[in-house]
Amino acid sequence: MKEEDTNKELSWMEKNEIEKIIRSVEDPKYQKIELLQKLQGKYKWLQDKHMEYLAETTGISYTDLYGIATFYTQFKLHPPGRHKISVCMGTGCHVKGGKKILEKLKDILDIDVNETTEDRRFSLDQVRCLGCCGLAPVIDIDGETFGRVSTKEIEGILKEFK
Numbered sequence: 585m586k587e588e589d590t591n592k593e594l595s596w597m598e599k600n601e602i603e604k605i606i607r608s609v610e611d612p613k614y615q616k617i618e619l620l621q622k623l624q625g626k627y628k629w630l631q632d633k634h635m636e637y638l639a640e641t642t643g644i645s646y647t648d649l650y651g652i653a654t655f656y657t658q659f660k661l662h663p664p665g666r667h668k669i670s671v672c673m674g675t676g677c678h679v680k681g682g683k684k685i686l687e688k689l690k691d692i693l694d695i696d697v698n699e700t701t702e703d704r705r706f707s708l709d710q711v712r713c714l715g716c717c718g719l720a721p722v723i724d725i726d727g728e729t730f731g732r733v734s735t736k737e738i739e740g741i742l743k744e745f746k
């Protein structure tokens with residue numbers, strides 16, 4: 585269980601939304617990924633209480649849903665931060681030190697990929713290619729691209745995002 589997900593009470597609205605999601609697929613038991621995608625689309629991340637209700641209502645085991653949610657990187661098990669950092673790990677960026685940039689960010693923020701800082705200021709993500717390989721290594725914060733970044737510049741860049 586995740587610590588952010590402490591309030592287990594589901595509102596009538598939440599139950600209703602989840603039931604709508606279940607009704608939107610033909611056979612929930614064979615469309616678990618789709619159900620989770622829709623659930624995440626609605627609430628921006630997958631909360632235990634929502635997955636539990638989904639499991640309870642469809643008869644799918646919670647362990648199954650949780651297993652899928654942790655297996656695929658598209659699923660977020662933490663609430664998004666105010667600022668989303670995407671680090672490019674495509675070939676172009678990788679050879680130019682993308683991994684070092686990612687490690688530095690993990691170190692400064694004290695989180696791993698797909699996680700959010702405790703103060704909910706930043707979430708960290710890794711992507712395959714941001715489409716500007718000539719600027720490698722590249723990171724993107726809230727849609728703003730930072731090219732040819734060095735580990736020394738990271739802290740200064742983050743300061744711009746309150």
Ligand code: FES
Pocket residue numbers: 672673674675676677678712713714715716717718720722
């Ligand atoms: S590989 Fe990083 S922008 Fe393309």
